[in-house]
Amino acid sequence: MMLLSLRDLSVTRRSRKVVQGISLDITPGEFIGLIGPNGAGKTSLLRAALGLLAHEGHSSLAMLPPGRRARMAAFLPQGRQIAWPVTVERLVALGRIPHGAAPGDAAAIDRAITALGLDEMRHRPATQLSGGEQARALIARAMAQETPLLVADEPIAGLDPAAQIAAMRVFAARAAAGGAVIASLHDLGLAARHCSRLILLDRGRIVAEGPPAEVLTPDHIGRVFGISAHFADTAQGPVFQPLDLLPARAP
Incomplete structure (x- = not known):
């Protein structure tokens, strides 16, 4: 079963192709x-794949009715x-709107709140939470939607x-349970440890794609990020360590 299929997807913004x-x-x-x-081009790619940004090419999701x-x-x-001082529980419940009044709504809300460690905050106004707590509440809202695919733009920032x-x-648990997640990430160490596949994007193009060990190579990291780095697949799991800046690459 294919949850998302993109073919030759491109995005042009201000006369410049940001996804190619x-x-x-x-x-x-x-x-x-x-x-x-x-x-x-990470954000543009995710938004175009969802049909939220004008694009060329094909996205299976963008073609669906809203x-x-x-x-x-x-x-x-x-x-x-x-924007509004609703409780955490009510905020998370907004994720159920696409399903209408479904019998499983309450259970889905409870699962999402518990998964993000928000049980003690569920009756507090979401606007009174710290920035990090609000971020967790918004992740819970997306999780409560319980869709086959979750698209997240820098969710752990x-x-x-x-x-x-x-x-x-x-x-990772959502994926292991049969769903799928695609998330833009800046912490390469966490990406190496938890993701099953990485897509390395630079200047709107895919530079490398595959398991973390195949993507986080010194050559890829040096060319794209301009840093030296070390990747090791240890008994305790993948370890990624940035080392130092490299000389600036040509534009």
């Missing part, structure tokens, strides 16, 4: 880390604005280390 001819498929069981430097698309894929954008690891474990 991307083709990829996502199937159940995958936790995909979309990595690359700032400005590589209601069906919302039951197929949940989207967690970078922006974390919570701003979280403390423990919360980052916990969120990555939640995403």
